[in-house]
Amino acid sequence: MAASNGGDAFEHLDTIAERLATANRVLFITGAGLSADSGLPTYRGVGGIYDDGVTEEGIPFEVALSGDMFRRRPELTWKHIARIEEATRGASCNRGHDVLAAFEDTLPHACVLTQNVDGFHRDAGSRNVIEMHGNVHTLRCTGCDRVKRVDDFSRLQIPPACLRCGELIRPDVVLFGEMLPFQALDHLADETTGGFDVVMSIGTTSVFPYIVEPVLSAREHGATTVEINPSRTEISDAVDFRLPDRAANVLDALWERFRSAHGHG
Known part of the structure; x- marks a missing residue:
């Protein structure tokens, strides 16, 4: 059973910041909800x-x-x-992208697995990025x-x-119906082999198996799992902490808690 499945998006940030501070390996999984904070439209739906x-x-x-x-x-x-x-x-990278790049600079090992094709993670300074759908x-x-x-x-x-x-x-x-790139799949396999202490799903509806699996695998191995998404998704009932708010808002607040508590710049 998830430790927190709703409520105030900022309620558990101190706990999550503590988990990140003691983590050796962290995986951030990102989707369209992160780039939406840069003003990018979705493909369909209101405003799409x-x-x-x-x-x-x-x-x-x-x-x-x-x-x-x-x-x-x-x-x-x-x-x-x-x-x-x-x-x-x-459009350009937003505060959420900046925070993930800052975490990579601070944590012992961090990786970003993204479904987005906008290239904003690299623009923000992230280096260990798996662009599963290309650029x-x-x-x-x-x-x-x-x-x-x-x-x-x-x-x-x-x-x-x-x-x-x-x-x-x-x-x-990767266009619809095409195979995922082997290089990206190999990169993800190498990262997964090392295991993760914290896995965070950020702004993704989690409909693809290669997005869901790292979260479920981390949960089974006792890692901390976090979801940041205003709406419920396929993994909402499986994570330890569900933070129902926009990605950039939560990541900015999380970074401030982490930085203040542990003296990082």
């Missing part, structure tokens, strides 16, 4: 890019943004990738495998072609 879940072509956005559609109609997939990039242009600003040629970073898609010809070999370029992200 696709409020009713479909594109103007009448196609579910998961189909438009799928690997199969990219192979058949790359111009359609690129159209909607560019729309997402446009909706997020000008939308990294473009890769499907022919010669050339890689370059592009922060603004507005000047790209859609779909873009490689200047070196002429083949189609794609964002280095």
Whole structure:
């Protein structure tokens, strides 16, 4: 049974700060709820890019943004990738990203496992990052495998072609229906082998097995598990501490408790 399953989001921050202070290995798992504090829209729902879940072509956005559609109609997939990039242009990492980078600098060992493709964790200074779904600003040629970073898609010809070999370029992200990158999976496996003393799930609905499993495994091995999310998720009943509030708010308060109690700058 979870030690705390609701109530005041800040009630247990002192206890969690103490657990972090004595931890040797910590895993932070992040999702769209963390980047939402940077003003990024979600794909669907109120205020989302696709409020009713479909594109103007009448196609579910998961189909438009799928690997199969990219192979058949790359111009359609690129159209909607560019729309997402446009909706997020000008946003940057927020206080929550900064706090996780600060924890990495302070704790003996910390790792960020993220579903987000915005690259904000690295922008904030985190180094040990597993970008499970890739990075939308990294473009890769499907022919010669050339890689370059592009922060603004507005000047790209859609779909873009490689200047070196002429083949189609794609964002280095996992589209719907595609396999996860082996490098990211290997990185996660290496981290998991070492075990964790604290695992924190932050702003993710926890619907993917590779997001849920580290939390459940940590719980089984006696590690401290924490969820930061305004809404209940698949793991809400399994964690030790559930903090129902926005990610940046809670992380900022947690860092202040940790820093004040243990003299970190």
